[in-house]
Amino acid sequence: DGGITQSPKYLFRKEGQNVTLSCEQNLNHDAMYWYRQDPGQGLRLIYYSQIVNDFQKGDIAEGYSVSREKKESFPLTVTSAQKNPTAFYLCASSVTVIGNQPQHFGDGTRLSIL
Amino acid sequence: QKEVEQNSGPLSVPEGAIASLNCTYSDRGSQSFFWYRQYSGKSPELIMFIYSNGDKEDGRFTAQLNKASQYVSLLIRDSQPSDSATYLCAVRSSSASKIIFGSGTRLSIRP
Numbered sequence: 001d002g003g004i005t006q007s008p009k010y011l012f013r014k015e016g017q018n019v020t021l022s023c024e025q026n027l028n029h030d031a032m033y034w035y036r037q038d039p040g041q042g043l044r045l046i047y048y049s050q051i052v053n054d055f056q057k058g059d060i061a062e063g064y065s066v067s068r069e070k071k072e073s074f075p076l077t078v079t080s081a082q083k084n085p086t087a088f089y090l091c092a093s094s095v096t097v098i099g100n101q102p103q104h105f106g107d108g109t110r111l112s113i114l
Numbered sequence: 115q116k117e118v119e120q121n122s123g124p125l126s127v128p129e130g131a132i133a134s135l136n137c138t139y140s141d142r143g144s145q146s147f148f149w150y151r152q153y154s155g156k157s158p159e160l161i162m163f164i165y166s167n168g169d170k171e172d173g174r175f176t177a178q179l180n181k182a183s184q185y186v187s188l189l190i191r192d193s194q195p196s197d198s199a200t201y202l203c204a205v206r207s208s209s210a211s212k213i214i215f216g217s218g219t220r221l222s223i224r225p
Contacts, residue, residue, distance in 0.1 A: 042217040050211075097211050100163070100206070102146075105158050107157050
């Protein structure tokens with residue numbers, strides 16, 4: 001079954017700790033994205049990647065970092081610099097960044113502060 | 115002005131009626147428009163997309179696009195309790211590298 005797998009489903013962060021959220025896709029999509037969703041809010045773009053070894057900042061990149069070493073994988077690290085990390089994190093992918101391609105989402109990771 | 119605006123709701127519709135969800139956008143050069151359904155605590159699920167002016171139908175869902183008025187809507191016919199969810203409107207910007215999401219409209223179908 002083709003899809004996007006995010007892990008873990010729930011994650012807890014201690015003060016001063018960096019945590020990494022995993023996102024893997026087997027859809028052979030070039031483009032991948034990370035969004036943050038706060039309660040009652042829409043999705044805000046953190047980072048996106050058009051191709052392996054390339055990524056761009058989105059609207060709220062401060063306190064986050066990403067890598068794209070493989071086409072299938074786009075992990076997100078929430079660093080200690082992100083002072084309010086509690087949110088629902090969604091990974092998405094699309095065939096390409098440009099054109100009319102829709103994005104498809106993983107099941108999300110819910111991050112909370114301990 | 116927000117780039118993509120939706121009425122947050124909740125919109126309450128009786129079972130079997132037509133639910134009408136609306137979305138306006140500010141970027142006149144936008145080309146692609148998407149509707150996602152998001153159940154509480156779950157991730158968004160793509161239900162419709164539309165690129166050309168006019169209507170596009172898929173089962174009980176119809177998407178309507180009016181680029182001159184910068185307006186896109188989603189109609190749900192024969193509304194079912196399972197349609198109760200938040201509906202996110204998303205617009206691909208003219209720069210084409212980003213999709214902008216609205217904050218969503220919460221729809222409640224009452225039996």
